[in-house]
Amino acid sequence: MKSKHIPRATIQRLAVYLQVLEALHGEGVEVISSEALARACEVNPSQIRKDLAYFGEFGVRGVGYYVPNLIDSIKVSLGTDRIWRVALIGVGNLGRSLLRYQGFPKRGFKVVAAFDCDPFKIGEEIAGLEVMCPRRMKENVKDLSIEIGIITTPTDRAQRAANYLVESNIPSILNFSAARIHVPNHVHVEYVDFFHHLYALTFKLNAGEFQGHDSSPN
Template sequence: MVPLKSEHIPRATIKRLALYVQILETFSREGAEVVSSETLAKACNVNPSQIRKDLAYFGEFGVRGVGYYVKDLVSSIKQSLGINRPWRAALVGVGNLGKALLRHQDFRRRGFHIVGAFDCDPFKIGEEISGLEVICSRRLKDIVKEKDIEMGLITTPAERAQRACNYLTEAGVRGIINFAPARIEAPDHVHVEYVDFFHHLYAVAFNITLDRQSD
């Protein structure tokens, strides 16, 4: 991992770095070898100074008067974020959302391999989705150890999210992405991120409302 110039890196910076990787990979697929901070900033809807500030947490990048070498910058950011290697994940809650995520091809392409699917519904256990057999959640601890799983995705209904979190933390995962519309309690050493689609829907609805009021 690239040594950090500071341990206090804003969460917003981490999110922007993930966006930079996505945009830079698009540039690379289109054949670009070098990109200026201005071009990258425009594509990411930020200003060039913000990009330079974000990258400065991890070292010096780019060549004055030339720009950034796309493949080198992608590699450096991935190494900085710790995503320059595969990550193995378990998904708990094989409902409609869970099934959609299991079928989502971008997870594997971006280095996140969902290698276990779990549910407590006896009618779902044994079902096969995208090459994975749905396993009873009570077996999660054994499977996590067997498959060296480091993170979990929770896609259960809200009322079952905490139980899913308990299964995952007791199994030894170090990070959880919670898609369920509920807050969960996890040990301090377990990193938890929330994905709530309604937050984005509320934000869009609010901005549309503001636009209408100003018309």
């Protein structure tokens, strides 16, 4: 199986497999079957084999998957076998936290530019980066080959931030603001909002009230 359309859910699961595999590798696990990995990830074993099959044949029949190999293969599949260069726009609380966050490099990302339109913030240095004016984004970013823009502005500034990123030819956007943003078709957008997950919980909790709380059937 090769180069068909790949479900979005597959990509999300690959990210989960990767995390779990790295934890297992840290514990010294060298080989794992789809069944064991499935238990750890709480998915169906066939699902794992199918997900991996989109990208190649990484396992050994009768044996399983060699963990370090599989980690590398998934990284290649997801495109995180290299460092992606990121710009951030919106240096509020969240923006600052992300700029200071240490975990980007080992996951394959590097923040190389920060923008905010507040004159009091422009020129400030955070985590080794000087905050710049977004009006000059295009020229400042030209030689940085930035592939991802992160929006951490307030809701009402998000669309303007997106416009700056698009004008600067940044081909993809991770949007932490609560606003829906509109961009040309060739620009990829992902939304991050943990309230969506909270709503998923409140919905399930509400539903559970009618069905009664029976305990785990094990």
